[in-house]
Amino acid sequence: MEATDSLYVADGTLAELRVYTWTPLALSGKIKLSEDVDDMVYDAANQLLYVGHGGDAANPAKIAVVDTEHVTLVANIPVATHSEALEIDPKSRRAFANIADSNEFAVIATGSKEITAHRKLTKAADNVPLAFDSEHQLLYVACRTPGTLIALADGKTIMANWVISAADGHSTIFDLLGGKYVDTAIEKVYDERGLFPSYLQVSLGVALDLSEQPRMATRLLSSPLIVDPETELDHLGFRFFNFDPTFAPPGKTAVTCFLPTRNFTYWENLRRNYPVGYQEKKHRVAEAVIDILEKRIPGVRTAIEVVDVSTPATVIRYTGNWKGSMEGWLIAPGASFKPLPNTLAGLHGFLMVGQWVMPGGGLPSGIMTARTALKAICKHDRVPFDLHAREAVKPEPVAV
Numbered sequence: 001m002e003a004t005d006s007l008y009v010a011d012g013t014l015a016e017l018r019v020y021t022w023t024p025l026a027l028s029g030k031i032k033l034s035e036d037v038d039d040m041v042y043d044a045a046n047q048l049l050y051v052g053h054g055g056d057a058a059n060p061a062k063i064a065v066v067d068t069e070h071v072t073l074v075a076n077i078p079v080a081t082h083s084e085a086l087e088i089d090p091k092s093r094r095a096f097a098n099i100a101d102s103n104e105f106a107v108i109a110t111g112s113k114e115i116t117a118h119r120k121l122t123k124a125a126d127n128v129p130l131a132f133d134s135e136h137q138l139l140y141v142a143c144r145t146p147g148t149l150i151a152l153a154d155g156k157t158i159m160a161n162w163v164i165s166a167a168d169g170h171s172t173i174f175d176l177l178g179g180k181y182v183d184t185a186i187e188k189v190y191d192e193r194g195l196f197p198s199y200l201q202v203s204l205g206v207a208l209d210l211s212e213q214p215r216m217a218t219r220l221l222s223s224p225l226i227v228d229p230e231t232e233l234d235h236l237g238f239r240f241f242n243f244d245p246t247f248a249p250p251g252k253t254a255v256t257c258f259l260p261t262r263n264f265t266y267w268e269n270l271r272r273n274y275p276v277g278y279q280e281k282k283h284r285v286a287e288a289v290i291d292i293l294e295k296r297i298p299g300v301r302t303a304i305e306v307v308d309v310s311t312p313a314t315v316i317r318y319t320g321n322w323k324g325s326m327e328g329w330l331i332a333p334g335a336s337f338k339p340l341p342n343t344l345a346g347l348h349g350f351l352m353v354g355q356w357v358m359p360g361g362g363l364p365s366g367i368m369t370a371r372t373a374l375k376a377i378c379k380h381d382r383v384p385f386d387l388h389a390r391e392a393v394k395p396e397p398v399a400v
């Protein structure tokens, strides 16, 4: 937050809002809230932060309003169930909250900090993401059941003509759409096609200037490193982030080590059911990696200030990627980069984009598949595909 030169972190597990100063990054304050501290939105005009939290019997759902200048809680607005997403409209001095479990959204007046309207959604449920288009005064509410985007303007509901899923392919087809539009071709892809593996990553903050190291180095191991019960590695790849001064303070270097594994169930199970064992295993892998790095850079161990280990369970938690895959489908022999269908048989007005329709994955897959999807929409709607068109078309509100 530029105005207060601070960083606000919603920590759902600790049930608190944590405040950090930027330089140096240090905890400077915290505000106790309820469990599941979640989405936040900043009201820059009033320097207020709206934070959704709570939602179980012991901790009723609320939206905290925090004065960021004095780091104090100025209001705690009760809502029916947990607030999943928040948006703000400085023009009309309103905040919006998606209250997914009650199929409604709430409008909050940022002046009085009170709820001024509730609106129930009737055509779709599980309304989690929210976005506000200030220019057109349109509130976009995305629902998961069924996958629908609703645009709301002045009490009117506009059902989306098109729904584009950029989310994980397996979740979209088999969970969100309940497998209703699976044909044999889709089944074959998800049953047979190869996936990029998942991975652990050991990240180290080292208080050494490692500018003499290469950017990447592979270490061949004399005895294999056991990552999990199904994975042994005979070499390790290190990356030394010594090529850009913004990665670490002067005299220090960020170093990462990537450890591929396909045993995502092992790590998921550990994280869910054996949290202590999970931490121990992560620690063991980190120690083994540091031992190997020590052989390359004697003395590095004593200079390590930060150790962070992510696992396939982390990948799944943060990206939702099927099986914790790093980047979706492998390129099948002979099939090259040929894209997969971006539509589902029997589901109209629906398209998919991203790595799950473009084997080989990677960041370019997002742009390439988005372009293909836009072209298809333009063709269907008989609108010229013009990348330079500047005028956005305002959707026509439709009464429900």
Ligand SMILES: Cc1cc2nc3c(=O)[nH]c(=O)nc-3n(C[C@H](O)[C@H](O)[C@H](O)COP(=O)(O)OP(=O)(O)OC[C@H]3O[C@@H](n4cnc5c(N)ncnc54)[C@H](O)[C@@H]3O)c2cc1C
Residues within 6 Å of the ligand: 166, 167, 168, 171, 172, 176, 318, 319, 320, 321, 326, 327, 328, 353, 354, 355, 356, 361, 362, 363, 364, 365, 366
């Ligand atoms: C460590 C690492 C390094 C990489 N390095 C490179 C690189 O150097 N170059 C490169 O080109 N690529 C790289 N990649 C791959 C690249 O990041 C991905 O291929 C790319 O981000 C895929 O884009 P996407 O839009 O398809 O999916 P994502 O970027 O994964 O976006 C999908 C979004 O959907 C959300 N989502 C998932 N499931 C649901 C659901 N059920 N409901 C709602 N939302 C959901 C996710 O939270 C996510 O925000 C790397 C990947 C990793 C993991």
